[in-house]
Amino acid sequence: MxxxxxxxxxxxxxxxxxxxxxxxxxxxxxxxxxxxxxxxxxxxxxxxxxxxxxxxxxxxxxxxxxxxxxxxxxxxxxxxxxxxxxxxxxxxxxVELEECKQQLPVEEGPEAWTLRQERQIVLQEVMGELPLEQRQTLEWRLLAGFSVKDTAAALGKSEGAVKMLQLRALEQVRKRLAVRGFLESEEVRK
CATH class of the missing domain: 1.10.1740.10 (RNA polymerase sigma factor, region 2, helix turn helix motif)
Incomplete structure (x- = not known):
């Protein structure tokens, strides 16, 4: 640093x-x-x-x-x-069809690509359903790669509050993905 x-x-x-x-x-x-x-x-x-x-x-x-x-x-x-x-x-x-063809990796067939795209759409939907603070916490921590300290500063929260928001957000994501059939019920409990 x-x-x-x-x-x-x-x-x-x-x-x-x-x-x-x-x-x-x-x-x-x-x-x-x-x-x-x-x-x-x-x-x-x-x-x-x-x-x-x-x-x-x-x-x-x-x-x-x-x-x-x-x-x-x-x-x-x-x-x-x-x-x-x-x-x-x-x-x-x-999205243009030609653009999708160019994005398709050689080793990934159309079925695998479609499933991956579907998972991404569902994950975006699930993220959109989260309360604002939980969604922002996951975006800053997981997508932007911020530390707990930096996320706390960005959101104006304590580090403990960020940890709790992240925990609750991840629990909600797991539950919502399970409801949509993307996780087994045993995975939700972990």
Whole structure:
């Protein structure tokens, strides 16, 4: 983490190489997070770029003694997602058949691909049914890869509250997946 702290100091001092190094460290998880939140690769790319632009503008105000850099970055991204939905509303994502063909891995047949897609849709539905705080906790902890401490800072909660929210959210996910037939009843008890 000291290496990241040094990069932040250099980036704040105006060194472009340091900003590029921070982007290299964080762009892929950030993009995955945004793609999950908006459901569209192109929109996620645009939001990712806008996140980095806003980060560069906000970098002088960032202080390393408070929230982690990752929390700071994802707060910017989260605000952009909220702005995106306010501006565009929620629209169904239309996928071209040719795009689906290109996504199909060679080793995965159409049946396996269809099942995987169905599982992803059901998981997104289940996540959408969770109370907001539980859903946000899982998104920050599991999708964005935040630590308990960073998640607590991002959500304005104690670390104990984050742990409890995560536990309850995972229990709800298991139960809801079991109801839909995606987990055996013994797996729900674990």
């Amino acid at each position: 000291q290496e990241e702290a040094d990069l932040i100091d250099k980036a704040q001092a105006g060194y472009r190489e340091a900003v590029n190094a921070l982007v290299a460290l964080h762009w892929q998880p950030l993009y995955r997070f945004l793609a999950y939140k908006v459901g569209d690769r192109e929109e996620a790319k645009e939001l990712s770029q806008e996140t980095w632009l806003r980060l560069v503008r906000a970098l002088p105000q960032y202080r390393q003694n408070g929230a982690s850099f990752k929390s700071f970055l994802y707060r910017i991204a989260g605000n952009l997602v909220v702005d995106h939905w306010r501006k565009n509303g929620r629209k169904p994502v239309l």
